[in-house]
Amino acid sequence: MTGKEKVLRALNHQPGKVPIDFGSNAVTGMHVSIVAALRDQYGLEKKPVKVIEPYQMLGEVDDELKEVIGIDVEGLLAPLSNWGFPLTDWKQWATPWGQEVLVPGMFTTKTEAGHLYIYPQGDTSAEPSGHMPEGGYFFDTIIRQNHFDEDNLKAEDNLEEFMPFTEMDLKYYMGHKEQVKNSSRAVVGSFPGTALGDIALVPGPGMKDPWGIRDVTEWYMSMALRQDLLHEIFDRQTEIALGNLQTYKNILGNTVEVVFTCGTDFGTQDSQFCSTSTFDELYLPYYRKINDWIHTNTSWKTFKHSCGAVEGFISHFIEAGFDIINPVQCSAAGMDPKTLKERYGKDIVFWGGGVDTQHTLPFGTPEEVRKEVLERLEIFSKDGGFVFDAIHNVQAKTPIENVVTMLKAVQEFNA
Numbered sequence: 001m002t003g004k005e006k007v008l009r010a011l012n013h014q015p016g017k018v019p020i021d022f023g024s025n026a027v028t029g030m031h032v033s034i035v036a037a038l039r040d041q042y043g044l045e046k047k048p049v050k051v052i053e054p055y056q057m058l059g060e061v062d063d064e065l066k067e068v069i070g071i072d073v074e075g076l077l078a079p080l081s082n083w084g085f086p087l088t089d090w091k092q093w094a095t096p097w098g099q100e101v102l103v104p105g106m107f108t109t110k111t112e113a114g115h116l117y118i119y120p121q122g123d124t125s126a127e128p129s130g131h132m133p134e135g136g137y138f139f140d141t142i143i144r145q146n147h148f149d150e151d152n153l154k155a156e157d158n159l160e161e162f163m164p165f166t167e168m169d170l171k172y173y174m175g176h177k178e179q180v181k182n183s184s185r186a187v188v189g190s191f192p193g194t195a196l197g198d199i200a201l202v203p204g205p206g207m208k209d210p211w212g213i214r215d216v217t218e219w220y221m222s223m224a225l226r227q228d229l230l231h232e233i234f235d236r237q238t239e240i241a242l243g244n245l246q247t248y249k250n251i252l253g254n255t256v257e258v259v260f261t262c263g264t265d266f267g268t269q270d271s272q273f274c275s276t277s278t279f280d281e282l283y284l285p286y287y288r289k290i291n292d293w294i295h296t297n298t299s300w301k302t303f304k305h306s307c308g309a310v311e312g313f314i315s316h317f318i319e320a321g322f323d324i325i326n327p328v329q330c331s332a333a334g335m336d337p338k339t340l341k342e343r344y345g346k347d348i349v350f351w352g353g354g355v356d357t358q359h360t361l362p363f364g365t366p367e368e369v370r371k372e373v374l375e376r377l378e379i380f381s382k383d384g385g386f387v388f389d390a391i392h393n394v395q396a397k398t399p400i401e402n403v404v405t406m407l408k409a410v411q412e413f414n415a
Contacts, residue, residue, distance in 0.1 A: 003072030007186035007257060011301050011323070011349055013384040017414040018377060020407075021351065021389045023061030024075035024188040025260045026053050027305045027327060028352065030394040030403075031137060032101050035059030037400040042068045048092055050102045054118070055082040055130070055205070056393060057138045059101070066185070069407050073387070074185045076256065078192040079172040083107075083130060084121040084206025086168070097137065097396070117142075126208040137396035141203045145215040155232040157212030161204060162193050162237050165244050173251045186257040188303065191248060193241040194261045194290050196234045196283060197223075223274055227282055238286045242293055249298055258324065260303045261290060267308020270333045276316055284320045291321025303351065307392065309333040311340065318347045327392040328353030330376070337379045350380050351387040355406050361390060362398045366405040373409035381413075 006019040023029045030038070035049045036059065050060040061071060080086055081104065089105025096116060106122030114134035120126050127146075130139035147157070180187050195201060202219045204210030213219050213226075222230055264283075266273055274282075291302050304322035306313065309332040317325060328350050330337050337353060353376055355361050360372050380386040388410050394403060 003185035004183070004187075004257065006072050007387060010384050010387050011257070013346065013349070015381070015384045018381045018386055018388050018410065019072035019186070020070055020410055021073040021188075021387050022069070022071055022394070023052075023058070023066075024073040025077070025190050025303075026056065026058065027260075027263060027392055028073075028389045029053060029056070029058035030061065031396040031398075032057050032059030032095075033097065033099055033137070033396045034394050034398060034400070034403060035061060035065070036099060036101075038069070038403065039065060041400055041404055044068065048100045048102045050090060051093075051104075051107075052077060052087060053081070054103060054107055055139055055200070057095075057396075058393060070411060072185055073188055074183055076176055076180055076187055076189040076252075078190045079169050080192070080206065082200065082205050083118055084208075086172075096132065096134075120204075120206050120208050123208055129203070129205040129207075141200065141205045143203050143215050144210060145213075145218065146209060147211045148213070148215075148218070153213065153226070153229055155229060155236060158202075158233045159236055159240075160211060161201070161207055162240050164240060165247050170247070170251070173248065177251060177255075180252060181255045183255075187255065188258045188260060189248070189252070189256040189300075190260045191241075191245070193237065193244055195263045196237060196286055197230070198262070198264045200263065220273065223278060223282065230282060234282070234286045238289055241290060245290070245293060246297075254299045256298075256300055258301045258303050259294065260305070261294070262287065262303075262322070263305040265305075265307045266313050267306055267310040267329070267332060269331075270309060272309060272313070276312055279313060279316055284316060287320040287322070295321065301349070307332075309335060311335055311343075314340070314344050314348065318344065322348065324349045324351045324387075326351040327389070328380075329391050331356050331358055331391065337376060341379050341382065345380075345383065345385050349385045349387065352389040352391055353380060354388045354410070355390050357390045357392055357394060357398075361402050361406065362395060364402065366401055369402045369405045370409045370412075373406050374413060377410065377413045 009016045052060045085106035090102040093103045108119045108122040116132040117128035118130040120129040132139045301323040303324040305326045311334040
């Protein structure tokens with residue numbers, strides 16, 4: 001059975017061997033240092049790993065490593081990074097932790113007092129839009145609320161980055177058409193423009209001089225105080241996205257199995273960023289419109305990412321038309337694996353939740369990792385509807401023996 005067949009069975013809630021995903025998108029990956037350590041662990045050629053997501057510094061899990069560790073999924077990333085430059089023209093770069101990696105040609109940084117700053121679209125004449133603190137392993141977004149007049153806020157200012165596909169976008173997708181068509185693995189397409197209110201994108205990290213509401217706190221206040229404005233933003237963003245989805249479908253057809261449509265977080269570790277009634281009023285109509293278009297016009301399944309304590313939101317995600325929930329943060333309040341599977345397992349696919357990346361994977365013993373992985377597999381794989389992945393990305397400094405133990409435990413379960 002191919003990786004694609006295994007994933008399709010899981011997506012259709014059919015029992016069978018559990019498929020594995022690491023690296024198909026920005027929330028199922030591994031830090032570039034972990035990818036390099038895995039390559040060493042399995043005796044693969046020593047070479048600089050590509051940083052395919054230079055916001056969280058995620059490394060490329062290439063075909064060679066996928067084959068060794070049994071990955072069943074591959075990703076079709078968006079053409080641009082969060083910093084607004086294309087993932088092309090690779091060059092070598094030395095990380096602050098001493099690793100030689102490959103980064104895109106427009107990846108441009110400056111160091112000040114041990115702190116690393118990255119620039120939107122590689123333009124050092126603009127203010128930096130990201131910051132890696134001394135001793136850090138990934139970037140944080142810098143808030144640049146440069147233009148804010150509370151009495152004259154306009155929807156178009158928060159739509160600057162959401163535009164119809166450019167010629168560059170079309171060329172990119174056309175260039176990947178054959179790769180996607182011929183893949184024996186299930187393909188996850190990361191589609192830009194459908195993540196409404198994603199707080200990682202609100203500050204406009206890829207824009208040189210963003211207008212609109214770009215302060216995270218101000219955005220959350222707007223969810224209560226400026227709902228009319230947010231409705232206008234979401235309505236227009238959705239219309240742009242639907243046009244781009246049609247173009248995406250015209251190029252790729254049904255050679256993509258899953259589309260990453262939303263990375264907006266609604267949960268914290270212990271609570272939520274808004275009520276379910278706010279979700280239903282402000283977000284659900286637009287998510288449903290996007291998901292309905294996809295389900296009417298394609299065979300794709302839609303992928304919803306939300307960290308945190310979102311058990312109370314899952315039925316609303318299902319109502320909005322999402323087929324998949326990720327990362328299934330079982331360490332958050334109310335996110336008990338058995339309860340989630342019993343309540344929602346027939347209606348949504350769990351993609352993630354395979355091991356706790358806050359505690360067990362980085363700080364547990366190998367035996368504790370194996371035990372947790374096997375327990376999660378037993379719970380989530382019942383009657384299908386499960387794709388194994390960790391809870392969000394595997395972070396830097398995670399012991400490589402624990403990562404290997406995790407992978408071996410999945411193979412043990414599938415044997």
